[in-house]
Amino acid sequence: MRGRVPALVAGIAALAVVFYVGWRLWVKSGDQLRPVVVLRGADAAALVTPRLGARLHALASGGRAPAAGRPRLIALTFDDGPYPVTTPLLLQTLHDLRVPATFFLIGRDAEQYPGLTRAIAADGHEIADHTLTHPNLDTLGEADVAAELRDGADVLNRIAPDPAERRLFRPPHGRYRLATVRTAQVSGYDTILWNDDPGDWRSVGTAELTAHVFAHATAPEILLLHSGRTATIAMLPELVTRYRQAGYAFVTVGRLLRLTSPAELNRPAAIPFPSS
Template sequence: GVGTSGNGVALTFDDGPDPRTTPLILDTLRERGVRATFFVVGRQVADNPGLLRRIVAEGHAVGNHTYVHADMSKLSAAQMRDQLRATQEVVDDAIGYHHPMALMRPPYGNPYVEGSDALPTCRGVVRGERLFPVTWTVDPGDYLLGGNPDGIVRAIARANDAGRGGESDEVVLLHDNQRQTAKALPEIIDHYEGSGRRFASVDELLAAKYLGP
């Protein structure tokens, strides 16, 4: 299956849905037949429920990115739980039925990436909400000031060439509220296809890793 040979790549999009750029990204993914993962912010879902419905209808995975893009390392356990639950509720409201998210990505990667005293608490809350925390292996900096599409593609290419010989699956951090990301996406897909990687959603990579043969 996907990911068993370690050449899978998951494109992930944080911070949307965004009314200007998410539709462009969805158009490209549909044209290219690529399934991605969208880590959505609750208040963006509340403002753009139709876009969330489109993400789900077009077969993409949806993950929890908190309600207000909260830095979890600064929150109490109750506040962490509220951030995750409110996002799940607004996703359900947008779709019209319970659509349980299996994945969550902590904004800024905190407290998982830098580590902090909040990590044990956060782990406990995330597990209690039946979520699996997901960070990333490639960050091309698509959100940096004045980011241009070519720079994003170059960063992707550098990371992939250094990419540990294609021995491991990659999870790519992108943002669907960035215009330059929407512009760069066709070339990003070209690059990964040309290097022999196969696209998968994060849940497919995890299933292959943990449930595979």
């Protein structure tokens, strides 16, 4: 009996290790397969809840594609707002850099600052739907999700009409369920997430943001940024210069979707940037 206890403990410990390693691999494969875009006609279930075979393939391949032949295109996207002070500064910086961007605006904020919303459109930027009130959509039923999309687009369309307001949608905080994405598809939307989130929604300095972006560059790329952050605005000149030096062109999300395939966006190539 005495000999069995250590063996039993060792067996339980071994099973715990196997379970932990398996769980970590499952999480890692999910991160590698997290979709960047889910188009209206796509198989949402395959993208949002990938099967075991897809997960194993992602782990074996490292989740990244070879860089050869991948389009060097980047779409800067700015969530939330618009905001007084920071949004005008952002627009002036983008104008000076001659960079188009996509603004995922909150309907209620656009309603509060209609002049700034029109200024975004007047500068040639794309305006897309970030819902009416910015809720956590993964906690809402399908009817409420559909209402957030519809009402947010209605507000934006009254102020500054743009076809993308009824075609491109980003879930607030990146929170969604399969039902959320399917509701967006039924409502006529492509769900747009991102290849990289440098975390400018936190209190992060310009140098840290810039280093993160260059360390995680991909081809093609959708970059998540926020329009209410001065550190984000401050990093844009260096970011734009170095991406252009690396052969990138800046485009809106709508144009990026026309020039690339969902497979290229969902499985991009990592692009090493030399140290500045």
